[in-house]
Amino acid sequence: MPKIxxxxxxxxxxxxxxxxxxxxxxxxxxxxxxxxxxESAPVDTPFSVSEKPMMDANVMTVLIAKDNRVFFNVDNGxxxxxxxxxxxxxxxxxxxxxxxxxxxxxxFERTGTAVxxxxxxxxxxxxxxxxxxxxxxxxxxxIDSVDNQLALWILFSRQINPAVDAMxxxxxxxxxxxxxxxxxxxxxxxxxxxxxxxxxxAVEVTxxxxxx
Amino acid sequence: MADIQVEEKNKGGKKxxxxxxxxxxxxxxxxxxxxxxxxFMLTAAFSKPKVMEIILPEKVRKNEKVEPPKIADxxxxxxxxxxxxxxxxxxxxxxxxVTILQExxxxxxxxxxxxxxxxxxxxxxxxxxxxxxxxxKINIKQDSMRNAISQLKKDDDTxxxxxxKAYKTSKYRxxxxxxxxxxxxxxxRYIFTDIDWVEExxxxxxxxxxxxxxxxxxx
Numbered sequence: 107m108p109k110i111x112x113x114x115x116x117x118x119x120x121x122x123x124x125x126x127x128x129x130x131x132x133x134x135x136x137x138x139x140x141x142x143x144x145e146s147a148p149v150d151t152p153f154s155v156s157e158k159p160m161m162d163a164n165v166m167t168v169l170i171a172k173d174n175r176v177f178f179n180v181d182n183g184x185x186x187x188x189x190x191x192x193x194x195x196x197x198x199x200x201x202x203x204x205x206x207x208x209x210x211x212x213x214f215e216r217t218g219t220a221v222x223x224x225x226x227x228x229x230x231x232x233x234x235x236x237x238x239x240x241x242x243x244x245x246x247x248x249i250d251s252v253d254n255q256l257a258l259w260i261l262f263s264r265q266i267n268p269a270v271d272a273m274x275x276x277x278x279x280x281x282x283x284x285x286x287x288x289x290x291x292x293x294x295x296x297x298x299x300x301x302x303x304x305x306x307x308a309v310e311v312t313x314x315x316x317x318x
Numbered sequence: 319m320a321d322i323q324v325e326e327k328n329k330g331g332k333k334x335x336x337x338x339x340x341x342x343x344x345x346x347x348x349x350x351x352x353x354x355x356x357x358f359m360l361t362a363a364f365s366k367p368k369v370m371e372i373i374l375p376e377k378v379r380k381n382e383k384v385e386p387p388k389i390a391d392x393x394x395x396x397x398x399x400x401x402x403x404x405x406x407x408x409x410x411x412x413x414x415x416v417t418i419l420q421e422x423x424x425x426x427x428x429x430x431x432x433x434x435x436x437x438x439x440x441x442x443x444x445x446x447x448x449x450x451x452x453x454x455k456i457n458i459k460q461d462s463m464r465n466a467i468s469q470l471k472k473d474d475d476t477x478x479x480x481x482x483k484a485y486k487t488s489k490y491r492x493x494x495x496x497x498x499x500x501x502x503x504x505x506x507r508y509i510f511t512d513i514d515w516v517e518e519x520x521x522x523x524x525x526x527x528x529x530x531x532x533x534x535x536x537x
Contacts (some may be wrong), residue, residue: 110333118341121345121348122344124348125344125347125348125351127494128348128351128352128355129351132351132354132355132358133353135355135358135359136358138362139358139361139362140401151367152490152491152495153494153498154368154370154373154494154495154497154498155498155501155502156368156369156370156498156501157368158368158369158370158371159366159367159368159369160366160369161369167409170490181385196436227450242338264416264443273369276490277490278489278490278491278494279488279490279491280489280490281486281490282399282484282486282487282488282489282490282492282493283486285490285493286484288405289374290334290377293374293376293377294377296376296526298374298375298376299371299372299373300371300373300374301369301370301371301372302369302371302372302494303367303368303369303496304368304370304494305367305368306349306368309426309498309502
């Protein structure tokens with residue numbers, strides 16, 4: 107019987123295709139990964155059973171932090187070509203007689219964080235050198251009836267991007283009256299559909315509960 | 319591919335023996351890559367927050383006169399979000415003399431049981447429908463299933479009409495929880511309205527009563 111000759115090949119496995127595939131996958135995931143900008147204030151969202159994922163584009167978010175500060179963010183997601191952010195800021199500036207330079211507008215476009223400064227402090231905020239300086243200025247957007255800047259932010263966001271959807275990201279421990287106020291402001295501007303940002307939690311109703 | 323081609327242009331027919339192995343060891347690279355891929359995959363899949371949609375009725379302008387819709391007292395259930403994650407509820411209409419607020423909480427045996435007791439017929443219907451779809455008895459597409467459920471809710475005329483009100487010291491969490499409860503139990507009709515002074519007074523009474531009679535656990 108002829109002996110089966112084992113080739114003199116080395117027992118190594120050729121990993122090249124594997125590496126090829128991995129590089130491809132890695133590139134794909136890196137490119138599709140969206141890095142969320144750091145939030146101006148930590149917000150622990152409440153839990154709900156809703157499984158609807160958050161939209162990426164055409165959203166405006168009202169953030170309500172634990173200390174009742176209100177932030178506002180226009181997150182037009184991937185389509186920065188449309189440049190909603192600088193347009194909205196320019197409109198806000200016009201209303202308050204503040205002229206924003208092109209550099210300032212561009213800077214505002216680049217920073218993806220939520221706005222938490224009164225418009226009067228916006229220039230100082232954009233010129234701030236480090237994050238300490240910025241956090242010191244973040245007093246929250248005024249929402250009282252004397253100077254309701256949140257209403258104006260909402261108004262201009264809707265004018266510039268009519269397809270925008272309202273989101274509310276509130277901290278679980280925020281007092282309800284302040285949320286109610288935000289809802290009222292939104293409703294004054296004819297926004298009657300809201301999306302509350304929540305974290306997922308599973309809840310089941312047991313058989314006994316139904317049968318009882 | 320990754321092998322470095324060992325010279326093969328030996329024109330004279332002289333064969334050189336291979337010297338060593340010119341392969342590059344790719345294991346560490348593969349290790350690192352799988353690690354990174356895992357990381358990016360997981361962050362891509364789990365970073366999405368969820369949203370809960372609510373639609374509030376349009377505000378009535380001050381100069382407009384709109385008759386409030388008439389609803390049967392027997393079907394109404396009023397829920398008031400109280401302080402310290404408490405929930406108060408009473409059926410029908412508030413009467414400062416007669417109405418006593420029932421106190422409960424957000425646990426599975428709390429407000430959910432109250433709602434479920436009143437919404438059993440509809441809940442069973444939806445539950446049965448979902449089971450039939452899963453077991454294949456009813457063949458229906460995912461999209462039309464949602465529509466079918468909302469149709470079931472629309473046709474329902476036995477379930478409660480829930481009015482949700484918030485006392486001034488309630489938290490945002492309570493608001494989200496109660497709306498969540500509505501979707502868990504499958505309440506067809508619920509609405510968020512402002513609290514009126516009668517109810518505020520009732521809540522204050524209920525809080526005072528709870529303070530006056532300390533619960534049995536305080537022995």
